[in-house]
Amino acid sequence: MVANKEKIRGKKVLVTGGLGFVGHNIVKTLVNDWQCDVTVVDNCLNSSPAVLGGTLQKIKLIQASVLDDNFYSLIDEAEYLFHLACVQIAHSGKDPVMDLRVNAESTLRMPPPPLTCRSMKPGASTVPGGMTSVGQSATP
Numbered sequence: 001m002v003a004n005k006e007k008i009r010g011k012k013v014l015v016t017g018g019l020g021f022v023g024h025n026i027v028k029t030l031v032n033d034w035q036c037d038v039t040v041v042d043n044c045l046n047s048s049p050a051v052l053g054g055t056l057q058k059i060k061l062i063q064a065s066v067l068d069d070n071f072y073s074l075i076d077e078a079e080y081l082f083h084l085a086c087v088q089i090a091h092s093g094k095d096p097v098m099d100l101r102v103n104a105e106s107t108l109r110m111p112p113p114p115l116t117c118r119s120m121k122p123g124a125s126t127v128p129g130g131m132t133s134v135g136q137s138a139t140p
Ligand SMILES: NC(=O)c1ccc[n+]([C@@H]2O[C@H](COP(=O)([O-])OP(=O)(O)OC[C@H]3O[C@@H](n4cnc5c(N)ncnc54)[C@H](O)[C@@H]3O)[C@@H](O)[C@H]2O)c1
Pocket: 016, 017, 018, 019, 020, 021, 022, 023, 041, 042, 043, 044, 045, 046, 047, 048, 064, 065, 066, 067, 084, 085, 086, 087, 088, 102, 119, 120, 121, 122, 123
């Protein structure tokens, strides 16, 4: 596990949904513990930049949707990607098409592992190699 974590130290990391409940904690860890160069893409549907506190000054925040075509050019610049943008139940009931597009379509358009890491179940690890990745089973 430690060896896996060391792989990400100092790397360029893109975090979608990086202002969310899971995302902002990962961003703080990446920046403050692993000295990563972090870019966050979050449309603030369910969050605010304020959650990052002082860490906000240490990252690049792009307030945009993962559904925007421009988003995909950001992936090319990243060495690791944590895809945590999601639409929660409070919004999905009002706009199920957006739910489908953000939660499913955007994930299907991501590059294959090991670049992409997405938490898919409680207790999933939060580092590349240890985290449940797109294309892998969430359970053994
Ligand atoms: N919260 C948990 O306990 C938990 C546990 C295990 C796994 N997960 C998974 O982790 C992921 C994140 O969950 P969370 O609890 O942090 O959710 P959250 O709602 O707190 O965070 C999601 C973030 O995505 C952003 N967002 C929504 N639509 C977007 C879009 N189109 N483009 C860019 N950003 C967008 C929201 O503004 C928000 O900041 C989900 O896949 C969830 O299933 C969560």
